[in-house]
Amino acid sequence: MNLIRFKPYVQWLNPLGEIENIRNQIDQLFDFTLGRSGERDPGLLSGTWAPAVDIYETDDDFVVYADVPGVAKDNVSVEATDNILTIKGERTASGGDKRSEIRSERFIGSFTRTIALPSEVDAAQAKASLDTGVLKLTLPKKAEAKTRAIKVNVQ
């Protein structure tokens, strides 16, 4: 028996679903052969940059890593309100007026990435470091958001 992916609604509601799938696969192929970086292609919004991130959760903190190569320390800012984390920054072209492009693949300009974390964080206690183009953030959870063990009385 062949295994066929069961997607009863997608085909139905979106007759262009198959075309979209093919498009995605072609995009992936291009990404593969051109060695594009980890960020997903934003389709029509291409020309923007949302850095790739990893998010980890420990008992006390959220730890976020973001790839921001070529961005100086002073050009990145991080904001956290409640559970919304925003990484903003700008990558500037080096070389100034003398620069004349021969090949231009890297994104130049300002970027932003907004992430909703599963619980609120204490922004005042957050730590950030930038090393070899990788931004590392440690965001402590608010006390009330930490996991508590609840004792269950079985009668």
Add this chain to the structure above:
Amino acid sequence: MKTNTPTIEYAPRRPLVDISDRGDVIVIEADMPGVSKDSIRAELKDDELVIAGKTASFEAPDKATSLLRERGEYEYSRSFVLGPEVDKASITAEYTNGTLVVTMKKVQPRSYSIAIT
């Protein structure tokens, strides 16, 4: 089940580059975030310049569950063929903020007028 998507696990990744002419020098900027300093290399073999590096092995925080993983461990590699306008003895490379910057001087164009006898 077979899928048609290519696997990229073992293929070295080509870093994105900007190449620009700055008048007296040509500069290659290649984005290679998180690369360990001892794995990064730039080599010139005849006319071919190869830049390569490997991301530092990553250790997740203790007792962490991952919520989102978009970054990966990569081996980066890309090569460039240099033309005669580049002074191959002058190449320098620097790794700052996750970008490898290779700078090379341009050879000044020489022109002679040849006397016709």
